[in-house]
Amino acid sequence: MSVSLVISAVIILFLVIVQTVVPYLVKRTVVFGVTIPEQYLRDTKLTQYKKQYSIFTIVVGLIALAAYIGWAANNQLTEEQIIIVGTFIEFGIIIISLSLYFYFHGKIKQLKQVNKWTENLKQVKVTDLSIRSQDEMLPWFVFLLPMIITIGLMIYTIMNYHLLPDLIPTHWGPTGEPDAFTAKTPFTAVQMPGMLLLMQIMFIFVHIGTKKSGIKLSATNALASKRRQLGMRKYSSWLLFFVSFAVTIMFSYFQLSTIHPNLFEGTSLQLIIPFGFLALVLIATIIFSIKVGRSDKEIEPIIEGDITDIDEDRYWKGGLWYFNKNDPSIFVEKRFGIGYTLNFANPLGYLIVLVPLVIILLVSFFLN
Template identity: 60%
Template sequence: MALFIFLIVTAFIAVVQIMIPYLAKRTAVFGVTVPDQYINDATLLKYKKLYAVSVGLISFILIGLYVFWALRNNLLDEQIAMVGAILEFALIFISFSFYMYFHAKTKQLKQKNKWMEELKAVKVTDLSVRSQDAMLPWVVFLLPIVSTVGLMVYTLMNYDVLPQQIPTHWGPSGEADAFKEKSYFSAIQLTLILLILQTMFLGIHIATKKSGIKLSATGLQASRNRQLGLRKYSSWFMFFVVLAVTMLMSYLQLTMIHPQLSEGLAKLLIPIVFLIAVLIGTLIFAVKVGRSDKETFEVVGERIRDIDDDQYWKGGLFYFNKNDPSIFVEKRFGVGWTINFANPIGYCIVFLPIILIILISFI
């Protein structure tokens, strides 16, 4: 079962990494701003193809070797899981290495051909676009939080029936493999972690809803489609993930009070269904947003370009701009949001909850 789970996750990571250059914002090639007039440059298209083929070929070989090794040896689930996790990080590192290589090549190509110098920089603002924003209202994210608080109260009300050893971790097979002595804190530890995660997602949703909508002067309709699509689908996707995580962790919490819930195939199937649902949701989200600015063709008749803000992007991945009030901005390589690292509020929303979860896990 561990092989099946890690094979699905690893294959998913490989597919997403291969697709990223074709899903990223069309005027951001390997994290470098490229004017609309040059996004179909033959060299840039070659770079994207080389990246996809290289990452795909290496991923195929490594996944094949992993499956061959796992099937040829009589291994424990823990061994398969450990090597599987190493393989997943290896694939991410490999794709990142290729990204950095082609990021540098794209930057050199842009400077060599003086693409930005030949065009006049223009900034576009459309005040009406906010009225078209279809993001979910923030209050819907309170529903899972209320549910978790109720589950926490229910757990304390049934404290006497809880086992003396409280499970704190579950393996790939759905079986608990780590425990803590029974106490009021350990009894609600899982619900506390869930509550922190839900609060973090709520904070991210509010921050992204307040983020600026950046439009392109040379691809106004395409950029509008992407910005509105990113905001709409990311809010729905985050809510879907929150609901899925809430249902999974609530199920695990309830099995401590009602052990019969984990009998039969339930403890095995529920985590697998959760994993597959989240992976499919992630893929749909990435494709929906990634293609949203590729389907609109606009003829750029003037010698203009958008503002070049490469100076604020370190390596095309990390955004530092003190003049931008947005806490989160659209990624340049990939689909979704990244932090404006010059805004300290972003650190509080993302890193503070992670620190709290780590502390709770080790108390």
């Protein structure tokens, strides 16, 4: 079996599993992007919809995966063909689960309206004045650590400019072998660590943006929502830091092996680095998702009076995109998935996420 097939198959499997379990890991009071008052969460229709979605997604996903592996194993294919088809299948799975999501989103919206689930409940917003002192996100300056490594790497590259080959690799295949090159100039020599630095700057701003964003508590289950929100903030900052470090190590490895082609020759690092990176990031993401996803499911609610959280569905376009001009938060908790999404009504969010991406894309398309 080729390396590309293994990697693609692992990613597809990961994707299928994640898409299958999503309804069970999202915030407890949101079902397929629709706010449901705590009082009605046990409605049999809702549990039935979740089950239907999950069964359909996993069956279709596993069939696609099996067909893909069978196809790749029985045909003489190039690595490129395998990767391209794998990518198509990944997109296909996302599109299928998204379509299912929209189908159930519509059904539940109707169900909520027909049953008048919010009609007789007083809608409130709550917060805890001392919540900020319980926030355990990493301090922002730890994100400077990987940046120092990157800057060191750039200085080292400039000092050893004469050692660099005339063709500098810009892309690596699944086995860690370079497969695209560009002519050597002082700019292209530090281009890769430069992009890494840009990415790390983006990480810092994502971190600060998350820290400044709201800690949203639920009126009907303050304890559970507090655990989930604080946990998500803490673990997402750890995850971001971990990814930042892992990416730095991988980029440093590639940069150093460009400067000193024989440095890692024959060592196990050659195999571990590209694979290890993928595996570690996937594992870290799974741990994060399960930890956060379960954090608000174990505490039973104590509902005092006929209250419910304010229905914010009107700010969630399609249940997926958040537009709320009044909310100063840059990032808010996703409604379908685990983690954060942008408040699209806040221009700061676009700045943090889009600017570095646009710069990276521009550099890779026009300067090479």
